[in-house]
Amino acid sequence: MTTHLPTDPRTENLLRISIIWRGLFTLLSAAGAIFLWTGTLLPDSPLWQKIIITVTLVTASVFSGIGAVQISRRNHSGRMISLVVDYLAFVICVVAALTIGEVFIGIDALAETFTSGLPYLGIVALGYFLGVLDEYFPQKQQNSETSLKVASRWVMLGGFALFLLQVGAINGILYFLGKLAQPAGIVSVTGVVIFGLSLWTMGRAATAQALHVKTNHEQILNGWLFLSPNLLGFLIFFAGPLVLSFYFSFTDSDAFNTPSWVGFANYAKILNVRFALLTSPDQLARDVVNIKVYDEVGRFIFGNRGILFAAADKFFWLALRNTLTFVLFAVPLSVIPALILSNVLNSKLPGMKFYRAIYFMPSIAAVVGISLVWQWLYNATVGYINYFITLGIDFWNNLFNLAIVDPKIQWVSDEKTALLAVVLIAAWQTMGFNTVLFLAGLQNIPGELYEAATVDGAGAWDKFWSITLPMLAPTTFYVVSTTTIQAMQVFEQVFILMNPAEGPNNSTITLVLYLYRSGFQNFQQGYASAIAWVLFIVIFGLTLIQFQRQRKSSIYES
């Protein structure tokens, strides 16, 4: 502000044009908002769309007006406003143009020709390896090194160009242009050009100078600009739907009809439960609760008496029970062996990296595929798991002359073992992943601690309890909480393994499965949204408890 550099005439002219453009933009958006309600513009759009568009247009109009005034006062905020408004409009126009040109749905068509282009992507890969090769022949000759790099670059570019040709890039661009040659397309392309020009005008260094822009202003703009791709997508595809989900949970949305507001009815139905005292263990539910509303979920028997737990939505509570049981078994089963294995792997013996790699393999395989494999391993008649059990039992029986009866477990069709079968798959699949995490934690523990303990005469076991475990606490917290969050969402294993997915006698219906069933089988999407929020609260609660415990234990240690 202190130094007023003279402004060159070209910039002056551009600034004048910008002020006029801002004013024009203000008027155009205001007019757009008005025509929207007179029915000239987008006559068929529903009310909520009209409201959103109006709010957007009016906001844009007001800010644009302010921007015009500020630019005329040579205030840097005018530039800021102008850039923001134009940038958002620019993005909208680009997305509109891409949509009208059917770029997004055109990905389907790319998938059609993608296969034929794959060999050319191989050329790209070849080029990349040429570049890598370069690093293996260092400093032999200054020229050869660069030529290899240049060759790599050209091979990659050439390969990619061939790939584009092969998958039909030219046809695609022609099709895109053809699609744009309609009123809406022309409007959006014009928008792209105009807003782009305006952005360029405001972005010029000379313009910035004329408007007294400081470095930190530049940083602010850069910050938002760099964040914007992520933030916009995040708002549209994450935050927006999240809010929408919250709204749905208060409606009876069913995906076919317009949803209507039902207040807390969905949550009330989920949480509508009754406890009743039983005077005898086998007293019927209908004697103690109103069975027109409630279904028995379970009963807890103490001697001659008991408590009956009934709920209006039995399936939700069964799902909650199963999910929590699953977590209770799957988390220790995938964490404790991982802890032990990581300690064994942490020794300096040869071959540890090999074992580490083997343990890690299950965690990269698709759960769907893995579940199909286990489904056959679990097969009650010809499956390997029962075969191994039979072999083991025969072995012991012969060795000690016992008569243990072969249980012939029906893993997935017996309600006593169905959930266990799912637990075993999950534990098998996450154990290696957790082992690697623990191993990383172990390698961060300073070796001096152990040396000092050895000097004090501590045994291996003492060291494990007094050094390893406490020092590993942050890793353990991370491992346990991520495994828990994942386990709470168990779905794919039961969906593939069980037929029907609810499992024998509802023994494997889980919260996410029930959410899926409510939302995409019964199409009670409002109700499903409410389940989603309850699920979230449960996960949040569990994580909070773990977090508290972790904080407490770390306080004790320090």
Place this chain on the structure above:
Amino acid sequence: MKIQSYRFLQFLNKFITYFVLTFFALVMIFPFAYMLTTSFKIPADTFRYPPRMLPRNPETVVVDGYDEPLPLYFVDVDGTQKEYALAKSNIKVGTYAPADNLTATVERYLTEVKPTGGATNQQKVTVNGEEVKLFDVEVDGQVIPMILVSQTTVGEFIDPKNPENKIFQNVRLSTPVETLGGHPENYVEVIELNNMARALTNTALVTILVVLGQLVTSVVGGYAFARLKFPGRDTVFVFYLGTIMIPFVMLIVPLYQLMVLIGWTDRLAALIIPWIFTAYGTFLMRQHFITFPKEIEEAALLDGASRLQILTQILIPASVPALATQATFTFLYAWNSFIWPLVIINVGNEKNHVLTLALNVLRGRASDTPNLILAGAAIAIIPPLIVFILGQRFFVESVASSGVKG
């Protein structure tokens, strides 16, 4: 003496270590091995009990006088095992005994035995209070009326070299002659009939675009969070952090309706575009960039470099491991995701199926051919495994680093 026992203990220690490690390694490997070997079997072989690991082919032999090649079995001829061909099965054999001496049994083909007194007027006898039919059975040239105690079937096995040599025995319990040998054509069948090839390239395309897109958005976003000061940054960052814990299933209903609204149901775009903006990836990148020394960047700024230049020419080349971490997670997530494609992609539109969907369809259609199902599973599982084996160091270490940082 003491040293010896110490050495022994050390050896024992090592032995136990490797024993435990190898045991767990076998547990981890076994399902994969089972998947691979089963995918090369013929259906009948997959239903064998006790199960066998390696795929086998039943042997056949061409015998004079028979149009079709005959299956070979092991039979016991005078105490030696020989390979005989099964010429005829389902030959009914009855065990007959006189009504007054049920232990004196003889075996005859049902066709050799005639009803006593003729078919229309068959004689009967009362045994244990029940009326039982009588049959004329010839024993040592003598015809004795007997009752049918039990019946079963046998197969006629012939010596392929000398078809006159015949042996009769139970077919189901006979051991077929087999040779080791796989059936790679299972893969051809799965790919041709069940659209696996298209699903494979679709999955590859979706995964590549998601990984690339997500890298771009999280790198620039993470850079903004880590290095650029602007009002509102910390609020947005806290907001991002808060959403990391939110599970995806929370969004499945509204996101589905959003896709319906913008017409992306049944489109691959629905599997790609929403997934390239993630809070978690941005967070990881931010954590990485924040550890990068500021001085280099400031020097570059003084030289007149723009932020984008700094990012692409200084920061990104120095961040390959972090980018690989992010790419790894995204790759696995995109390759293996199931519930979202299940909801959004039309089951009838097989052109847009990804591998997990194709597997879900396959498991219903080929439920009686586990070899095909597991061949399909192998097609879905093996590409990430190859990537893993090639980039093992990257994979494992990036997971490790995520734990340390998280």
Place this chain on the structure above:
Amino acid sequence: MISVLVIASFALAACGSPATEAPVEAPAATEVPATEAAMTEAPAMEDVAIRWRTRPDNQEEIDVYSQISTDLDGELDGITLTYEPGGSEGANYQDQLKAEIAAGTAPDVFWIPGTDVADFATRGLILNAADLAAATPDFSVDDFYAGPMFHLTYNPETGAAGADSGAVWGIPRDVSTFALYLNMDLINEAGAPDPRELAANGEWTWDAFLDVAQKTRALGSDIYGYGASAWWGPYGVWLNASGGGFFTEDRSACALNTPESLAGLDFQRSLYQDYDVATPYGEDPEPTFRAGKVAMFQNGRWATPGVRTVDFEWDVVQLPDGPSGTAGNWLFWGAYVINANTEHPEEAWALAQALTTAQTQGKIAALGANIPSRVSQEALDSFLTFTPPANNQAFLNGIAADANPTAEGPLWAGSWPEFDKVMGPAIQGVLTGATTVDDFGTTICDEANKVFTQ
């Protein structure tokens, strides 16, 4: 190949030198192309494109319907047909359809099981074709089996059904019924009596059935006497055959707790628990049967194309008669219905009709997939020509009037899917020995009756 590719893309994204930056950005452009290809695939302008779908249970059925689609495409003027197989039973066929209807991507004509007609109709997802039917002189409700047509012409507003009820929800694709698929190799080896002969002599009862099952089961620990899938069809048969059933006569309340129903359920439970002759309940018996390890496999006609690939001697026999004097069989059916949102209702209706003409049904029947839904001797004759199985008559006996089959049907007074979700797990509990028949009887209708609208 793919791995190389992926590594390359990792690299592209990761190394970020100016040279590779361009390719990173480029995919945006490459997304465009093949739309072109999609366009060239689009049908010629004058033809109306109609998509249709049925649920196949195996590859053999897919082939049958693909052939039909190709044939009809040639016969119907002005319509271009696309057949989509859709998911199989295990892959949530109906749920997928609903998701697609909600998203507006569902086919124009699709098949749904009889049990789901009410759900689809009351949600407004399928077209009431009454007007179209009235304008079609060839179409007569009486041409098809009465059981399916009752539900397909049921008008939920008036409660009327029949030709003039003002409702036509669809046309039945075919009918089917259960039979026992026999592994004659096992039955002969066990020396058990031939069920076909017993049936011919009128001696094919539950006791005779149990006898055969026990004799074959005795052949080995991996050989089973009986196998059935875990859904309402197989267990419902035993309830029906002992004089019970799922619902009361007017289908407005649960009847699972009547003494007859419980007796039927108890006999089935004894097959699993007491006599241990059956494949584990809940595990698919079809692979086991096709592997030659099940003597009697209860399934519908739809299983025939798949069973034809087995390499043992096989045939079918009707279900054994229960205490009520009948086998309690079902008349299964499903119908072609029209998407309520279709842009071409006339063409869709024309297709639905073409798919159910005597000629088409004859073709399907001759290919062996199912029994024609038209009541006509001609159609039945063409069905009988398809062998094996030799004993095709077993299926016709199942749907014959004197066998008194129970027609599969939706719940107009409630929700069938919800009823099924209550009943299925509870019955599974009984058959796997987790709950007793008595406990089942005392509680089941308390829960199941909630799905009926009072």
